[in-house]
Amino acid sequence: AQKITQTQPGMFVQEKEAVTLDCTYDTSDQSYGLFWYKQPSSGEMIFLIYQGSYDEQNATEGRYSLNFQKARKSANLVISASQLGDSAMYFCAMREGLAGGYNKLIFGAGTRLAVHP
Amino acid sequence: DVKVTQSSRYLVKRTGEKVFLECVQDMDHENMFWYRQDPGLGLRLIYFSYDVKMKEKGDIPEGYSVSREKKERFSLILESASTNQTSMYLCASSPTGDRGTEQYFGPGTRLTVT
Numbered sequence: 662a663q664k665i666t667q668t669q670p671g672m673f674v675q676e677k678e679a680v681t682l683d684c685t686y687d688t689s690d691q692s693y694g695l696f697w698y699k700q701p702s703s704g705e706m707i708f709l710i711y712q713g714s715y716d717e718q719n720a721t722e723g724r725y726s727l728n729f730q731k732a733r734k735s736a737n738l739v740i741s742a743s744q745l746g747d748s749a750m751y752f753c754a755m756r757e758g759l760a761g762g763y764n765k766l767i768f769g770a771g772t773r774l775a776v777h778p
Numbered sequence: 779d780v781k782v783t784q785s786s787r788y789l790v791k792r793t794g795e796k797v798f799l800e801c802v803q804d805m806d807h808e809n810m811f812w813y814r815q816d817p818g819l820g821l822r823l824i825y826f827s828y829d830v831k832m833k834e835k836g837d838i839p840e841g842y843s844v845s846r847e848k849k850e851r852f853s854l855i856l857e858s859a860s861t862n863q864t865s866m867y868l869c870a871s872s873p874t875g876d877r878g879t880e881q882y883f884g885p886g887t888r889l890t891v892t
Contacts, residue, residue, distance in 0.1 A: 670818070696880060704787075706868065706883035752820060763828050764809050764872045764879050765836075768821040 663688050665753050665769035673775040674743045681728070682738040682772045684753035690714075693757045695736040696766065697727065700750040709751075712736060740774075748776045781805070782884035784869050790890045797856040799887050801869030808874045810852035811881065812836075812844060815866040827852055828874070859891045 664687040674680040686695065697709040712720045712727045720727040728737040740747055750773050754766040785800035801810065809828050813821040813836075823836030825844040833844050841863060845853045852871075856863055866888050870881040 665820075667820075698883075704866070704886040704888075706870070706881075708880040708882075711880065754821075763826060763834070764874065764881065765811075765823065765826060766881060767823075768813075770818055770820040 663690075663755060663757055663767050665755050665767055667753055667769035667772050669772045670770070671773045671775070673777055674740075676745060676776055676778050677742055679739060679741045680743055680774065682740070682751050682753075682774065684736045684738065684769060686734050686736060686753075686755050688734075688755065688757055690757045693755055695727070695729070696754040696756070697725070697736075697738045698752045698754065699747075700752065700771075702749070706752070710738070743776045745776050745778065748774060750774075782869060782871055782882050784867075784884040784887050786887050787885060788888050788890075790892065791856075791859050792892055793860060795856075795859050795891075797859045797889065797891075799854040799856075799867055799869075799889070801852045801854070801871075801884055802850055803852075803871040803882070804850065805871060805873070805882065806849065807871040807882075808849075809872045810846065811870040811872075812842075812852065812854045813868045813870065814838070814863075815868055815886070821868060824854065859889075861891050863889065864891045865889060 693714045695712045699707045710722045726739045753769040782803045811826040812824045827833045827846040843855045869884040872881040
């Protein structure tokens with residue numbers, strides 16, 4: 662069965678430091694996609710970054726990068742130069758299957774990140 | 779700009795009441811989803827719909843039903859609310875597309891059943 666595991670319920674980091682949020686996944690599919698979402702205290706889910714299983718390069722979006730290690734089935738989110746506004750809940754998610762499907766996602770339990778000044 | 783709206787941010791209902799949670803998207807997306815979010819459990823899929831009047835059960839459909847009469851609107855129904863349905867409910871939509879197609883979320887409804 663497909664599964665996403667985030668083993669860190671909570672993390673804290675000093676402002677301007679880098680932080681890595683862990684995510685491991687389990688799937689028997691060869692074709693899948695991995696997403697990271699941010700959820701501030703206001704509740705809305707904000708899409709951060711995407712990595713496809715066939716993408717050879719790690720995805721990057723501004724201060725966010727995804728450290729994709731396919732053999733280890735891990736897709737860790739790296740936030741560089743943390744800011745106070747990065748304090749939020751972070752969810753890793755996976756989509757299985759080929760293009761054109763329903764686009765269902767499976768989510769991990771989340772990691773709450775606190776950025777300290 | 780992409781927009782998913784939910785009818786209420788906060789809702790308090792009594793046990794046994796019928797509860798309707800409404801979700802509207804303005805992006806002409808085929809797919810719509812209802813999740814519940816609980817601490818330590820992340821987001822769990824209740825139901826999703828891939829077309830008008832079409833629906834599929836997610837991982838935790840028990841105690842819920844859904845309705846999609848128009849493409850832009852997806853309703854979650856609690857036929858007889860119970861205290862264990864106290865939770866945050868999130869609606870999302872997405873187009874049918876490649877593996878990288880993200881889901882767009884509404885602001886959430888925090889439901890309390892007393």
